[in-house]
Amino acid sequence: MLITSLLPLLSRYSLGFDLAAGADSSVTLTIMPRKSEGAKNAPSVVELQAISITATPAEIDAELALGEAGALGQLVIARKALGDQLAEQRQQAEAAKTKAKPAPTAAKASSAPAKPEPAKAAAPEPKPGEPASLW
Known part of the structure; x- marks a missing residue:
């Protein structure tokens, strides 16, 4: 049952196991995911966190069953x-990097200092009794 339960992880990682006996007839089973041979991307730290189960041997067997x-x-x-989500996000990020190459003309335009616009003439003062113009 252990190997059958872990088959989905084996498709992505190499797994290491540690089995330790406790003082009160308990057992600690630790499963350690590692980067598998030939993997394209290095797994993140979150993916490589060990899975640890501490219980009696009968309880671990029942859980695995x-x-x-x-x-x-x-x-x-x-x-x-x-x-799977992390792998998909990595692929999308790589695709976005290849699509988003800056255009040479855009780089020149952004590096040139902006020309100040000429000051517009102030609106003429309205004649007494007339409303101020917005134009």
Whole structure:
């Protein structure tokens, strides 16, 4: 059940495992995602956070037997969705970088100092009894 639960993560990462016995007959299972060989993008720090479960061996076995419905299965699904979203955002950012190349004329125009506009003549004073003109 453990490997079946972790298959979605194995498509993106290499996984390391650590199994340690506790003092009160508990066991801590730690799953450590790592960058897989030949991966295009380095995983983010969030994606590489270890998953740790501490319980009795029977409780861990029961949790793993739940598969996708269990806490580990749900965590793996959420991690895979996060990884997919991050990969999609990286692709979109790369596509935006290649599309948004500055035009040479725009660079020249923005680097030249702006010419001050000539001062407009002040509106003539209205004659007594007439409203002021807006034009």
